[in-house]
Amino acid sequence: MPTITISEAHQHIGQQVTLQGWLYNKRSSGKILFLQIRDGSGVIQAVLGVSDNPDLFEKASQLPRETSFIVHGRLKEDHRSSIGCELLLEDLEILHQPTEDFPIELKEQTPGFLMDHRHLWIRTGRQVPVLRIRDAAFRAFREFFYQRGFVATEAPILTGTSVEGTTTLFELDYFGVPAYLGQSGQLYLEATAMALGRVYWIGPAFRAEKSKTRKHVTEFWIAEAEMAFYDHKANLELQEDLVRFIVTTVIEEKAAELKELERDVDLLRREVAEPFAHIDYGEAVTLLQELGHEVSFGDDFGAPQEAALGDHFKRPVFIERFPVEMKPFYMKRDPSDPSRVLAADLIAPEGYGEIIGGSQRVDSEADLVAQLKQAGLAVEPYQWYVDLRKYGSVPHSGFGMGLARVITWITGVSHIREVIPFPRQINRLYP
């Protein structure tokens, strides 16, 4: 009798099989018992009539939720099942039977309670398909760059300097000197790109921002790429290809999970079918004003403005060429208008907000030093970064993507905390 996963069950219809899993829920109609069994790959319903096996019926009917066990039975085709079959229960070996009630109930519970029990919450409901989709999105991200010959690399987590000021850094003691948890690998990837050409990484980033929104966590995995000899336009083309590849790959590989989440996959597919929209920052300000938003040139867009732009274009939209004052020191200025930088933010539709920030990087040593000073930063801690412009500087570009935000959009969940196994937020360090 083969031991299989629930995801493989449909391939074994008519056969006797063994499953290993947990009791997700059970229902009884007196003489017939239904066990919902989960094993991480899916959920299957096991059925047992009292007349089939009275002892087994008695044993199974008193199991509490989340009992772990090994079950044996025959798989029977059943069109009423979402996976096309169910298990006719023949035997059951209990591995562990809980003595306390499982805290997560199969009904609405409040976010605070669920987050306190995140280690158990991830077993239930939407959490399992969401985390499986997360896996597919990470894999698609890596596959995209692998197919294009990029080199996977890493940036350090422990750093001595910041990318964008120190107010949002987690500081720690590094053998007596201050160090910080990295908030972006970008500067290091620029160096690595000068060694390897085109590079990418995905790794943890930390922001000590006291943000309390559905789009923010203090620890997240940032997906970054840096490309030597890429200009602003090539940078955006790559980003568009990447986002489209991730979305379409996940739609293809995780159709069952998206269906379980009741995501409107047709809408998602339409959103990435056409070329992404592009709008100049100044035009975006004008458009938002026409849409009734109180913004003026020089303002950063908040969540309502980003949502409005997404609604207007009904697909991802690049906002390009921001005023210099709004962006960090390392971005290259637009030669045709030095008050703007060759940067773009990519806004996801349906109110999911900014998913990518990228730019062509300043490639002249003199410009970089000047821009550091304008930003009020000392040159000395960034000398290694300046060096990159000293020895064979080339035009280069890159971007950072919040993959969790992309996954939030793909899955259609409302809060970023649901697409991260153990999200870190301003007031959450447990579990």
Next chain:
RNA sequence: UCCUCGGUAGCUCAAUUGGCAGAGCGCUCGGCUGUUAACCGAAUGGUUGUAGGUUCAAGUCCUACCCGGGGAGCCA
């Protein structure tokens, strides 16, 4: 840090003008041979976030604090 809403049974929530602390779900028991968060019946379950104040009387009003949800700023 600011704005805003909230904290009552294990969970989700009611409680009229300040006047006996309530329901659903879960757990337990009983019933039901195709249930889908099953259903029906019974039983169980309380330091109303903490501290103080007003009052004959406080879940309800006042003050301070703690905790949580949503949002802002900032960003991915």
